[in-house]
Amino acid sequence: MRLLFLGDVVGRPGRHVIADRLPRLRERWRLDCVVVNGENAAGGFGITEAICDEILQAGADAVTLGNHSFDQREALVFIARQPRLVRPANYPSGTPGRGATVVETRDGARVLVVNVMGRLFMDAMDDPFAAAERELSACPLGEAADAVIVDVHAEATSEKQAFAHFLDGRASLVVGTHTHAPTADHRILPGGTAYLSDAGMCGDYDSVLGMQKDEPLRRFLQKTPGSRLEAAHGEGTLCGLAVETDARGLATLVAPVRFGPHLEETWPRAWD
Ligand SMILES: [Fe+2]
Numbered sequence: 001m002r003l004l005f006l007g008d009v010v011g012r013p014g015r016h017v018i019a020d021r022l023p024r025l026r027e028r029w030r031l032d033c034v035v036v037n038g039e040n041a042a043g044g045f046g047i048t049e050a051i052c053d054e055i056l057q058a059g060a061d062a063v064t065l066g067n068h069s070f071d072q073r074e075a076l077v078f079i080a081r082q083p084r085l086v087r088p089a090n091y092p093s094g095t096p097g098r099g100a101t102v103v104e105t106r107d108g109a110r111v112l113v114v115n116v117m118g119r120l121f122m123d124a125m126d127d128p129f130a131a132a133e134r135e136l137s138a139c140p141l142g143e144a145a146d147a148v149i150v151d152v153h154a155e156a157t158s159e160k161q162a163f164a165h166f167l168d169g170r171a172s173l174v175v176g177t178h179t180h181a182p183t184a185d186h187r188i189l190p191g192g193t194a195y196l197s198d199a200g201m202c203g204d205y206d207s208v209l210g211m212q213k214d215e216p217l218r219r220f221l222q223k224t225p226g227s228r229l230e231a232a233h234g235e236g237t238l239c240g241l242a243v244e245t246d247a248r249g250l251a252t253l254v255a256p257v258r259f260g261p262h263l264e265e266t267w268p269r270a271w272d
């Protein structure tokens with residue numbers, strides 16, 4: 001199976017690059033499943049129903065979230081009627097929405113998509129390891145799922161790496177999100193799980209984490225109240241990871257994907 005994961009969509013530049021490039025990539029690479037992290041899609045803060053629909057229409061099968069899940073309050077309501085929108089599974093019980101979903105591909109294969117949030121340098125959350133364990137035992141790879149994609153939305157690389165080893169052999173892909181900067185440690189772990197510490201963002205890299213530079217810089221220079229953070233508005237770069245899996249749902253290929261300005265462009269040449 002061919003899987004594509006795209007990192008945090010930040011504001012309009014992120015949405016535009018997805019709308020512009022994803023439909024063609026989906027076709028050209030014959031992608032079976034595409035997952036996009038959409039936690040910053042609405043001006044950098046959360047997601048609206050219209051924006052979620054836009055990302056799904058561009059070719060995503062599922063949209064994952066993170067610490068910004070409910071920045072747009074309408075997400076508290078529409079998440080209940082959008083089964084393809086997933087928020088971290090380790091929110092306290094009673095939080096609207098779901099922590100996992102099963103996507104059916106064109107060929108009838110089932111892909112389990114799980115989202116969890118780390119606890120190091122993040123808001124207090126339930127145990128992400130226990131939450132993932134619950135979701136994966138309800139829908140195990142090779143039995144109820146033909147592929148499993150886990151988005152670990154976390155700050156600390158240690159936590160993401162530990163998480164990947166925890167799931168090695170039980171997931172097709174464990175991929176980090178949240179830092180908005182892509183890492184270069186994509187690899188296949190000994191048990192067959194593809195891993196990348198952070199997918200980076202889909203957004204304008206001439207920025208601070210996708211936001212216009214002035215206010216973040218000012219906040220580092222002066223400890224005084226300032227203005228709101230606004231998403232940058234230059235051209236967006238598409239950023240993520242391509243994975244190919246075998247009949248068992250384990251990874252046989254993992255390659256970074258980057259299209260757009262400011263970063264070196266790269267893609268899986270084997271898929272050309
Ligand atoms: Fe983010």
Ligand SMILES: [Fe+2]
Binds near residue numbers: 039066067177178179
């Ligand atoms: Fe985040």
